[in-house]
Amino acid sequence: MGLFSFLYKTKDWFTPREQEEILAAVREAERQTSGEIRIFMESRCSYVNPLDRAAELFYGLKMDQTEQRNGVLLYLAMRDHQIAVYGDKGIHEKVGTTFWTEEVRKMIAEFNKDHIKEGIIEMVRDIGIALTQHFPYHNGDKNELPDEIIFGK
Numbered sequence: 001m002g003l004f005s006f007l008y009k010t011k012d013w014f015t016p017r018e019q020e021e022i023l024a025a026v027r028e029a030e031r032q033t034s035g036e037i038r039i040f041m042e043s044r045c046s047y048v049n050p051l052d053r054a055a056e057l058f059y060g061l062k063m064d065q066t067e068q069r070n071g072v073l074l075y076l077a078m079r080d081h082q083i084a085v086y087g088d089k090g091i092h093e094k095v096g097t098t099f100w101t102e103e104v105r106k107m108i109a110e111f112n113k114d115h116i117k118e119g120i121i122e123m124v125r126d127i128g129i130a131l132t133q134h135f136p137y138h139n140g141d142k143n144e145l146p147d148e149i150i151f152g153k
Helices: 016-031 051-062 089-112 116-132
Strands: 036-042 071-077 082-087 147-151
Touching: 016 116, 016 147, 036 116, 051 071, 051 082, 051 116, 071 116, 082 089, 089 116
Parallel strands: 036 071, 036 147
Antiparallel strands: 071 082
16 A cells, blocks of 8 residues: 555544544643644645645644744645645744654655554654744743644545
8 A cells, every 4th residue: 555545535534533632642742832733634735846735724824923933734635645844934943944854754654654643643743842842831821723633625
């Protein structure tokens, strides 16, 4: 089986339990940081470069409006086998392109083993660690963006 081979369903890429496990990882990652992590999934990427699509979604979801510019969007186009991670200016300046590239590489390795949920959770945890290191939680920090998996078309 190849990359994303089992994902030829509609929006039911994960069971409700699996979705909750992913969201629990997001909540846990955000618990120790002022940073924000969101996940956007859709069937197809209408752009040649999934990073362009991730950027469009990032700004469309107003993720650039966090106080410390430390939001991160994990983008997945399931049928097109496209993934991208888009970090806002604040976090990107701290971790750089090498961090994002390595995270995508690790997620693809998990996906190639058909460990889709596990790959997402691992990436969320790694991003959470980076956010915690550079943007630790302070008393009074609030959750600026909803914790949810956003399902596109």
